[in-house]
Amino acid sequence: MKYNVDEKGYYGEFGGAYIPEMLYPNVEELRQNYLKVMAEPEFKKEFDQLLKDYVGRPSPLYFAKRLSKKYNTKIYLKREDLNHTGAHKINNTIGQILMAKRLGKNRIIAETGAGQHGVATATVCALMGLECIVYMGEIDIARQAPNVARMKMLGATVVPATSGSKTLKDATNEAIRDWINNPVDTHYIIGSVVGPHPYPDMVARFQSVVSEEIKWQLKDHLGRSQPDYIIACVGGGSNAAGAYYHFLDTTDVKLIAVEAAGLGVDSGESAATSVLGKEGIIHGSKTLLMQTNDGQITEPYSISAGLDYPGVGPMHAHLYKSGRAEFISITDDQAMKAGLELCQLEGIIPAIESAHALAVFKNKSFKPDDLIVLSLSGRGDKDLETYINHFNLA
């Protein structure tokens, strides 16, 4: 079994490019060029340099001593939260902005849910002096005011998506429509390992720096090049794809994907796509998605705005269906408690997305000598208000 993408853009039966003809030239241009561009020494050099000097990579691989003690196992945290802009998202936007420049594009569009990818895109557009338009659901704009302000400070135009359910999936639809309307000068920076091929593969490759570093950092720390487990949260799945990437075919490294159960998988308020989803097409990709029996895409729920996507990247759909990764659903409440626990044990305030991954330790037991790497995908500053409300901290 092969777990990475094949030459046609599929992960097993998932993936592909189910796009209207209007998008074909844009997507085809990217498909024909992305591997070639990424292989250019000049491109690599510029990408690596920016990751180092601008993003602050490599991100530390930190042995969480007190957390490990509490759960009687060995836990290392991959500190993507320490990246510039506070999450792993910037790895991808740096890569894609360089790609856009190589392809001669001068106008950048992006979708955003909570605003993290929007901020990461606005940041690299400011860095490169390119026009930036971010589509964001009207409802998300209202509930994520600080990130809207950040994007505006960085010079981006934030356009409200007022169609459908007015959240992330609709913002993605609007970005796709913009791309249809502007097929020549515009590059669409998708924020996760979703969308039509080659996006899932391209984004996974840009994020793969995470597992590349994990490999040599483990060697430095422990003289080993692989952990026993990698744990990551999955919304669309880009931080998980990055953390898994170089271990996909090393099957003695066990992969754990953590989805948001919201109020519980059976509550009707959930984002656990692997449990609740069925095979179908969303945003140009064949994958698992939450939908009605009639094939209408439904609105997911999670306390974490970064995990409430109704689909999941095709790589993850394949990892789920093939059994390569174990999928675990974590509720809002479990995640919030795990987030607070990390604050108190390690002095790190995690993003609520990452807190879902941390909640695995209360729900699954590991052996004392298991070596676990957990992708701490983002920092919790953006989530303070949610933490305050949840724990009555004010």
Added chain:
Amino acid sequence: MENRIKQKLKEEQKILSIYFTAGYPIINDTVSILEALEQNGIDMIEIGLPFSDPLADGPTIQASSTQALKNGMTTTLLFEQLNDIRDSVSIPLILMGYFNPILQFGVEAFCKKCQEIGIDGLIIPDLPVDVYYENYKSIFEAHGLINIFLITPQTSEDRIRYIDSISEGFIYMVSSASVTGSQSGFGDEQTNYFRRIQNMNLRNPQIVGFGISDHTTFTQATTHAKGAIIGSAFIKHLSKNGVSKISEFVKSILG
């Protein structure tokens, strides 16, 4: 019986085709809209199967889809409504919808149902040409259905030739780089594009869609193509006037 789309295209006159979203503005209007369109001399109809995430459509068709779904439209209900449609409507009927609802219904079951009802063709914007060709062509053909492909001003000449080679019926020529309903009038750019495609002498006739809203744009489009499709403008008319004034709309287009 030969496919009604092919029969219609053999006729001399230019084609006026109308798109509407099933279930909009009122859930049970589907049959009366179809009958009124035929009675007013429309040549062909695209019946839109509403989808929650219609990413090739502009605000008008999006809003009509959202409303149709709110009204309770489903694939099964649409098939029920169309069950006896061939008793009263004889012009070509095409179902237009996004791929996911069709996939959930089951592609083969969907095609079978279409055949039973007397649907002549399908337009599925997000079903790519290659995937259709490899996986679904034989199913469509076995049920007498023509699959209509789109081309745009950005489609390369090679790809247009390829699409022409695997097309039956007509080619849906998207007038400009845009989602539906976003144009107001055609300029030189469109006219040059219409002319360029006309001069390619393709096997299949072309019918222009996107941006046709009145007599002027209809005339511009059909000067260089076999026909034109009107969607958003008709939906706007329906939302203002309902089914009763369809004749006025048709007159305003044909002049």
